[in-house]
Amino acid sequence: MIRRISLLLAGLAVFLVALYLLPSWWCGRQAPDWMEGKLDTQQKLARTVRKQVERKFQLEEFHTGHKLFAAEWLFGSYLMAGIGFCQIVQQHPETFAEYSPAIELCIDELLSERVRAFDTRSWENDALATLDQGEGHAAYLGYLNFLLSLYSELWPDNRFRELNDRISAALLQRLQNSKTGLVPTYPGQWYPVDNAPLLASLILHEKLTGEHPGSLEALLANYSRWAVDEQTGLLTQALGSDGLPRDYPRGSGTALAIFFLRNQTPDLTRKLFNGLEKNLRTSIFGFAAVREYPNEVPGRGDIDSGPVICGLGFSATGFSLAGARILNRTDFFRRLYASAYLAGAPVSGYEEVEFVTGGPLGNAILLAVLTAPRMGQ
Amino acid sequence: MKVKHFKWGLWAFAGVLILLHWILLQVVQKTRVMEKLLATQATDWEMLLIIGFLVIRFTLILFLPPALLVRLSFTLLRTFRNRG
Numbered sequence: 001m002i003r004r005i006s007l008l009l010a011g012l013a014v015f016l017v018a019l020y021l022l023p024s025w026w027c028g029r030q031a032p033d034w035m036e037g038k039l040d041t042q043q044k045l046a047r048t049v050r051k052q053v054e055r056k057f058q059l060e061e062f063h064t065g066h067k068l069f070a071a072e073w074l075f076g077s078y079l080m081a082g083i084g085f086c087q088i089v090q091q092h093p094e095t096f097a098e099y100s101p102a103i104e105l106c107i108d109e110l111l112s113e114r115v116r117a118f119d120t121r122s123w124e125n126d127a128l129a130t131l132d133q134g135e136g137h138a139a140y141l142g143y144l145n146f147l148l149s150l151y152s153e154l155w156p157d158n159r160f161r162e163l164n165d166r167i168s169a170a171l172l173q174r175l176q177n178s179k180t181g182l183v184p185t186y187p188g189q190w191y192p193v194d195n196a197p198l199l200a201s202l203i204l205h206e207k208l209t210g211e212h213p214g215s216l217e218a219l220l221a222n223y224s225r226w227a228v229d230e231q232t233g234l235l236t237q238a239l240g241s242d243g244l245p246r247d248y249p250r251g252s253g254t255a256l257a258i259f260f261l262r263n264q265t266p267d268l269t270r271k272l273f274n275g276l277e278k279n280l281r282t283s284i285f286g287f288a289a290v291r292e293y294p295n296e297v298p299g300r301g302d303i304d305s306g307p308v309i310c311g312l313g314f315s316a317t318g319f320s321l322a323g324a325r326i327l328n329r330t331d332f333f334r335r336l337y338a339s340a341y342l343a344g345a346p347v348s349g350y351e352e353v354e355f356v357t358g359g360p361l362g363n364a365i366l367l368a369v370l371t372a373p374r375m376g377q
Numbered sequence: 378m379k380v381k382h383f384k385w386g387l388w389a390f391a392g393v394l395i396l397l398h399w400i401l402l403q404v405v406q407k408t409r410v411m412e413k414l415l416a417t418q419a420t421d422w423e424m425l426l427i428i429g430f431l432v433i434r435f436t437l438i439l440f441l442p443p444a445l446l447v448r449l450s451f452t453l454l455r456t457f458r459n460r461g
Contacts, residue, residue, distance in 0.1 A: 011447045018443035027438065062412060069416055285439060306415040314415060342438060343431070345402060356402060357411035 024286030028338035071118030082106030084367030138183035142198030149204035180243035181222030192227030196257035233275025251316030259322035288335030290316040322369035401430040
């Protein structure tokens, strides 16, 4: 009897140790290649995303059940694909000729009327036609300008350069006129996360042109003061016109802001990531996940967070891959990648890999976050 | 006899899980229901399909390898003891 119980306990111990070590190791076995930025690994996913971009995304493909969200996802798919391609070229300059047509295709699509219609409908005016005298449009112009600045960094004489200059001037003007240090995404709606790419695009543009030196430091300080929750170090999800919080600090917004701010604002990027690790990082069986809300805050899932299961956010966990790579957190990155593998169900071919459950947007996002540039390299 | 039955039962269970996982993977890929879930717009049936797929995938990756390892350890232990 005692022998039998000992055997059972030994079996249970082996089971638990194996449960902690085996699955997370198996799921995270490609994480070191992504962390090191191996071209072969990056290109497998890039080929899948490039194929999707080349056959052109259609609005009907995005099964969100809501027109505005589907249009935002269409926009987001081209944006994240373009950023992913730019980052690969940044890390492997010899691939410029291979990826520059795809980057330009993404930008052309982002500039098309069908893709920017969601923003035009919300504002009841065209963001590009009202550049000189307009207001707002933080999301459309901010995200677009981030990609334009990134591409200009790779190739300063590209055909979108003049547009990059014009949008940068317009956004700088709008930020300087803002009382809260933020430009509204839609009329009456201020989202700090949408202002992160806007700010990062201006910093990148300033480095490229040398224009407006020093003017961004004050704007960045203003942004940090209004957008960052001092208690947690996380990014507040939404602000009102008075600059006061209208939502809690959240994981999805914080992780996405870190992705865009990256090495453009190293101190703020570190502060946000430390806040995220301290308040939201969770580990189960060797897999890492990120909570959408800090522990004491009750919250539900929405379009920003994706599903929130037992407090764990899909978007927050996925976007955090970028922060872990940017800040060289190798162990956190490996555990997050294992979670992405487990939930994303990648199917590998000889030359391509596709995360089956992600769809076009999920694959484009993963390409962008898994190739986010590491600090100090 | 019972022990032998259990031994093969676990391997058979693994085979069934792999087959089910493959079938559901094709369905999830073709119907792209995960996108609706990510947009928090999935219907009850779609939720059920995704939960079913994830439960099978998690069981296959998380719990089956440790269980097979324990099974294998016991088999090896018995083999060595019988030799001894």
